[in-house]
Amino acid sequence: MFRIIKCIALLFCMGYNAPCMAQSGYWQQAIDYKMDVTLNPSTHQVIGKAVIRYTNHSPDTLRRLFLHTYWNAFMPGSNMDNRSRDFGTVETGKGRDSTPRYDWDSRIKDRIEKLTTPEQGFTRITSCTMAGKELKLKDYETICEVIPDRPVLPGQSVTLSVSWESQVPVQVRRSGRYNKEGVAYTMTQWYPKFAAYDARGWHPDLYTGREFYGTWGNYTVNITLPADFKVGAGGILQNAGEIGWGYDAEGSELKDIPNKSRTWKFVANKVHDFAWAADTGFIHFSRRLEKGPILHFIFKNNEATNSRWKGVADTCAMVYPFIRENFGPYAWSDYTFIQGGDGGMEYAMATMIQNPSINTAIHEWMHSWYQHLLGTNENRYPWMDEGFTSFAEARISHSIYKNRQVPSHWVNMVGYMMYTKGKFEEPLSTPASFLRTNQAYNYGSYSKGAMLLVMLGYIAGNEHLSQIMLDYYDAWAFRQPGPDDFLKIAEKRSGLQLAWFMDLWINTTKQVNYGIDTVMVQGDKAAISIKRIGEIPMPLDIMITYSDGQKEWHYVPLDLMFGIKPPEKGETRVDYQPQKWANRSILLQLAPSGKAISKIEIDPENRLADVDITNNTWQQNR
Numbered sequence: 204m205f206r207i208i209k210c211i212a213l214l215f216c217m218g219y220n221a222p223c224m225a226q227s228g229y230w231q232q233a234i235d236y237k238m239d240v241t242l243n244p245s246t247h248q249v250i251g252k253a254v255i256r257y258t259n260h261s262p263d264t265l266r267r268l269f270l271h272t273y274w275n276a277f278m279p280g281s282n283m284d285n286r287s288r289d290f291g292t293v294e295t296g297k298g299r300d301s302t303p304r305y306d307w308d309s310r311i312k313d314r315i316e317k318l319t320t321p322e323q324g325f326t327r328i329t330s331c332t333m334a335g336k337e338l339k340l341k342d343y344e345t346i347c348e349v350i351p352d353r354p355v356l357p358g359q360s361v362t363l364s365v366s367w368e369s370q371v372p373v374q375v376r377r378s379g380r381y382n383k384e385g386v387a388y389t390m391t392q393w394y395p396k397f398a399a400y401d402a403r404g405w406h407p408d409l410y411t412g413r414e415f416y417g418t419w420g421n422y423t424v425n426i427t428l429p430a431d432f433k434v435g436a437g438g439i440l441q442n443a444g445e446i447g448w449g450y451d452a453e454g455s456e457l458k459d460i461p462n463k464s465r466t467w468k469f470v471a472n473k474v475h476d477f478a479w480a481a482d483t484g485f486i487h488f489s490r491r492l493e494k495g496p497i498l499h500f501i502f503k504n505n506e507a508t509n510s511r512w513k514g515v516a517d518t519c520a521m522v523y524p525f526i527r528e529n530f531g532p533y534a535w536s537d538y539t540f541i542q543g544g545d546g547g548m549e550y551a552m553a554t555m556i557q558n559p560s561i562n563t564a565i566h567e568w569m570h571s572w573y574q575h576l577l578g579t580n581e582n583r584y585p586w587m588d589e590g591f592t593s594f595a596e597a598r599i600s601h602s603i604y605k606n607r608q609v610p611s612h613w614v615n616m617v618g619y620m621m622y623t624k625g626k627f628e629e630p631l632s633t634p635a636s637f638l639r640t641n642q643a644y645n646y647g648s649y650s651k652g653a654m655l656l657v658m659l660g661y662i663a664g665n666e667h668l669s670q671i672m673l674d675y676y677d678a679w680a681f682r683q684p685g686p687d688d689f690l691k692i693a694e695k696r697s698g699l700q701l702a703w704f705m706d707l708w709i710n711t712t713k714q715v716n717y718g719i720d721t722v723m724v725q726g727d728k729a730a731i732s733i734k735r736i737g738e739i740p741m742p743l744d745i746m747i748t749y750s751d752g753q754k755e756w757h758y759v760p761l762d763l764m765f766g767i768k769p770p771e772k773g774e775t776r777v778d779y780q781p782q783k784w785a786n787r788s789i790l791l792q793l794a795p796s797g798k799a800i801s802k803i804e805i806d807p808e809n810r811l812a813d814v815d816i817t818n819n820t821w822q823q824n825r
Contacts, residue, residue, distance in 0.1 A: 277324030324372025437553030590652015618650030
């Protein structure tokens, strides 16, 4: 209950004239969007008008403003086009015509370069005024710089009136029309959107195909299109009585109207994006969760897949209590799963998923925590969103399936091992758009990012890790944390110093690698020499198995921790003095037990992310 109350309090304190001041000096900008847009399916073009109220809660005077115009990326010669084609030459590095082009993103490749004029996407701001005065604009492809007629002072609110026209591109990346499943319009990154401004200043991130960062705001969006189209969106439908189609009552039909077009009116509050999709063949049903949101499912009517969508709905409803208990409650009243293009992509109060995949649905939904609730800058720290979401997905999926022989983190461990043993690893601290390869983004941000939490559980204990995730939710909901903020939460809860691990895991490509060097056994006495081969020092969990089958944990903490983790699962454990981190070898003298030793294992639970486990086990010759 505390987390629900706190979440509601945070929503109130984020009103656009009242910056959230949870700690001295903390501030956030606030934005209100009121948009009226019309989509013409015959031309695939949108005409839009927006009134945007921007409140400057910062201590800074703003002499220029920045708006995202994402769809200009879908033109030949754009940054996204050049980057996506550049990925195809990674393996040989001998020029664009070299082969094989094996690191391409399969969704893009060189498709943007080949788009004809009617297939391209664009967003053109045709007018931008403040108090009736036309403002000067500067175009930087996917960023439009706005020069206000007067500086925006600290504490001041200004209102922009923006008119634009855009063309929905053929489905390429995130947004587009008529993907291979036949969804007519996937409308994401579709409107002029304010770039984020925080303590570091403006973030006018050019769109090259990676991640996003935004400011929370309130959205009122009126969408007009032909009357036979059906719409799903990341918001709450305000005219459900006029629309019907399951919004007013479960299973209701789309209401007939005499007009050729209809307007769908949505509101979304305290979110940093608004996305929608439209198709004439969509169907819609919902699930109302106890102590949770209403989940909407909107997808193409297809007898072959309809039952799978209902299976996704049932599973999401089933796992929500686990999610709420382990990661905190969902913060809004509604969430919508919409069939759209590009695999899976999260947006505020909604996700676009290409097909009814349970794991994809869970992954995208969990972005509501690590991207949309916490508001992480995933351009700078993609691992804080994708990695944490991948960790949560793995834990939730593990709770679903009955076979628990494989640990929940195994898929992320395998991904990380493939990555770190290859030749494309880069530090996690590399901004998403500047990672050299798709491998570095996919395996780094997702797998290595998730393994940061697995390793943290290894160092501090899984019980502490579970509480750390809830503490993180409580302390940083709607406050845009960075790595150091998460570190402080982890250190406070665990009582351990953890900066050494975070620094090495995030800022370097150093690896963990320990091995059993020698074992000297004389009767029931034993001396074990363990060598550190890798460059990341770690505490060690060691399992001793005796000849009668009894197992005994031995724990070697690390001096950098300035403490020890508590025994896990009530286990009996033999503790040693902390090892000096700079030592390359550890010598353990086992006390006499009266029993012969048959097996010695470093990290038998495979949580250590040791890059070579072939030397982690010693077994007595038989």
